[in-house]
Amino acid sequence: MNDKKLKIINAAKKSFSHFGYKATTMDQIAKIAQVGKGTIYTYFSSKEEMLKAIIDLFVVEMRDVAESAIPRRQPFIKSFNEVLHTITKFQSEHELMIKLSQEVKEIGTPEVIAAMKSVEDEICEFIEVKIETAIERGELRKCDPKITSFLMFKMYVNLVNDWKERHEPLDKDQIAELINTYFIEGIGMKNEDY
Amino acid sequence: MNDKKLKIINAAKKSFSHFGYKATTMDQIAKIAQVGKGTIYTYFSSKEEMLKAIIDLFVVEMRDVAESAIPRRQPFIKSFNEVLHTITKFQSEHELMIKLSQEVKEIGTPEVIAAMKSVEDEICEFIEVKIETAIERGELRKCDPKITSFLMFKMYVNLVNDWKERHEPLDKDQIAELINTYFIEGIGMKNEDY
DNA sequence: TAATGACCAATTTCGTATTTTAGTCGAAAA
DNA sequence: TTTTCGACTAAAATACGAAATTGGTCATTA
Numbered sequence: 001m002n003d004k005k006l007k008i009i010n011a012a013k014k015s016f017s018h019f020g021y022k023a024t025t026m027d028q029i030a031k032i033a034q035v036g037k038g039t040i041y042t043y044f045s046s047k048e049e050m051l052k053a054i055i056d057l058f059v060v061e062m063r064d065v066a067e068s069a070i071p072r073r074q075p076f077i078k079s080f081n082e083v084l085h086t087i088t089k090f091q092s093e094h095e096l097m098i099k100l101s102q103e104v105k106e107i108g109t110p111e112v113i114a115a116m117k118s119v120e121d122e123i124c125e126f127i128e129v130k131i132e133t134a135i136e137r138g139e140l141r142k143c144d145p146k147i148t149s150f151l152m153f154k155m156y157v158n159l160v161n162d163w164k165e166r167h168e169p170l171d172k173d174q175i176a177e178l179i180n181t182y183f184i185e186g187i188g189m190k191n192e193d194y
Numbered sequence: 195m196n197d198k199k200l201k202i203i204n205a206a207k208k209s210f211s212h213f214g215y216k217a218t219t220m221d222q223i224a225k226i227a228q229v230g231k232g233t234i235y236t237y238f239s240s241k242e243e244m245l246k247a248i249i250d251l252f253v254v255e256m257r258d259v260a261e262s263a264i265p266r267r268q269p270f271i272k273s274f275n276e277v278l279h280t281i282t283k284f285q286s287e288h289e290l291m292i293k294l295s296q297e298v299k300e301i302g303t304p305e306v307i308a309a310m311k312s313v314e315d316e317i318c319e320f321i322e323v324k325i326e327t328a329i330e331r332g333e334l335r336k337c338d339p340k341i342t343s344f345l346m347f348k349m350y351v352n353l354v355n356d357w358k359e360r361h362e363p364l365d366k367d368q369i370a371e372l373i374n375t376y377f378i379e380g381i382g383m384k385n386e387d388y
Numbered sequence: 389t390a391a392t393g394a395c396c397a398a399t400t401t402c403g404t405a406t407t408t409t410a411g412t413c414g415a416a417a418a
Numbered sequence: 419t420t421t422t423c424g425a426c427t428a429a430a431a432t433a434c435g436a437a438a439t440t441g442g443t444c445a446t447t448a
Contacts, residue, residue: 025440037441037442038391039390041443047440077382141383148376150357154356182342182345184380186380187334187377188378219408224424230423231410232412235411241409
């Protein structure tokens, strides 16, 4: 990625983080990046493409962080919660994500909704691969990796975000325990229970 | 409930079902109910209170239907999916609920959001009681009934509504099987697996 | 040839006139 | 008296045209 393009990306990231997507103008980005507005369009075909490019970079970073949160030589399933916690924390430490989440709630900008959804998809896909591996290694029973990752991710989000709408928020360890209880062990009676 | 009050309730229900909450005016309700507008206010203190009253009646009906969907002398957990399916079907057969769900998505009327949330809460509470019973009867392992019902309901909604946003929709039986796989049995390796 | 910013069409914002609506209240009816 | 009513009102929603803003283009420039 050449120098000018990087300058533009950084300017856009800064402005999106500070003012949100909708409230950022192309003129503003050009000014921050110290380039003419036309120059932006030699690198990005539209404002939305810029957002996508920035989100893509973010996702790459996020993958790295998530990957490095998986302890070597430990069943993935044990570290699942740790990984999602890391991802959540990573997101919450980035002004960009905070601002964009806000924008989805408060304005509902379609481009931003799509962008945030793509981040969720990436997380799901990340988990999916890990689950496939876990099944191959015999750490998990056979199950559809796509549905499983979808449900695990949703359950995590439900516990972290939705539960606290009407109840005391749950902390990291409680969530880890809950996911293990419901998802891994199951709450049906087992033979050994009798 | 006296005759006039019932007439008003029915008129309101009809209008809400047809035009939605926001697009229904008190004059309209009065006209349909064939009463003066002032009369409405002798029975209901506000438009929102009318909505709540109607929702309350709906919830009572829904509870009955749900209750009767539970086969006698069978573990609740076996019929959980059947019950939720019945509730979902019951809702989807009522113009009122369809219209209000739409209004939440398209307009986001705060009163309607609150009303629909209260319906969800009722469903969760219904499940909660059933889960408590199931635990007492030894059909389920010990677990927090509030969190369990919350998660089961969410998982059901995730599978019915969210999954189909990006994948082929799942049918009733698939969902039943999935909830059983993940929630009841768990996907962790069991002793007997070895 | 890469970069630029004046320019344009389209959308958004803004101010305001107009209409609509939830809720009130004095009077009529029961 | 008690219940019902609908004209009335203040507040909110809407309609709408003018003005400003903005994403994107392109002829000019360095």
